[in-house]
Amino acid sequence: MRNQQDQRSYLTMCGRYTLSVTQRPELNALGLQTADRFNIAPGSSVLTRDEQGEHRMMPWDFSPPWAKKPMHLSNARSETLREKPAFRRTQRCVLLADGWYEWQRVEGKKRPWYHHIEGELLYFAGLYNDTSGCAIVTRSAxxxxxxxxxxxxxxLEARGVEHWLQGHDLFASAVTHRVQCHEVSTRVNRPSEDDIGLTLPVSASIPESPPGNEDLFQ
Known part of the structure; x- marks a missing residue:
């Protein structure tokens, strides 16, 4: 029971996000992510940039090398990043995105919202190791x-990406103050759903689905 609690303490927030590449020639030309993705879930192979400046696909699924069983961590809290054994001696990366989903709890229900900056490319601070995959670093909203x-x-701001990759802790930037959000369909609760309609403001004409285990950004 203690191990389960310790593992949960590493979990943080962001549980689903998006990245479109077809309208971004510089990303499309990489040939790594070949289609637009509107419901990227933990465990997926995701587009990242590592500390060498190389773009690569990694599993969004982090475990420390010493773990006897996979820990399947998707997030890491910035506040305790240097304290938790799971995140010591890790390598740094950024995950490329253009929006993410978050679930608001209202009267016992979870309402999904899409967060974005009008389609601009976003850089999520991340950690990784070559024996498993990567995790998104999170902070207080x-x-x-x-x-x-x-x-x-x-x-991260574009100019801060290299500083993060070089080991500098950058947990705040002006980018956050530009984020907009709107409520979207609960279809996003199903990882199998993956279309641009998931990012649109909620409409009565869009079929809804029951809440799932999507609240991973804690």
Whole structure:
């Protein structure tokens, strides 16, 4: 029971996100992610940039090398990043995105919201190791994000990406203050759903689905 509690303490927030590449020639030309993705879930192979400046696909599924069983961590709290044994001696990366989903708890129900900056490319601070995959670093939510969920990904400015990859802790940037969000269909609860309609403002014409185990950004 103690091990389960310790593992849960490593979990943080961001549980689903998006990345479109077909309208971004510089990403499309990489030939790594070949289709737009509108419901990227933990365990997926995701587009990243490592500390060498190389773009590569990694599993969004982190476990420390010493773990006897996979821990399947998707997030890492910035506040305790250097304290938790699971995240010591890790390598750094950024995950490329253009939006993410968060679930707001209202009267016992979970309402999904899409967070974005009008389609701009976003850089999530991340950690990885070559024996498993990567995790998104998170922090306390700010501004318009906070009423939806108490956690958010650590967003990096383009000019801060190299500093993060070189080992500097950058847990706050002006990027967060530009984030917009709107409620979307609960279809996003199903990882099998993957279309641009998931990012659109909620409409009565869009079929809904029951809540699932999507609240991973803690």
């Amino acid at each position: 700010l501004d318009t994000v906070a009423p939806i969920h108490h956690r958010q990904p650590v967003l």
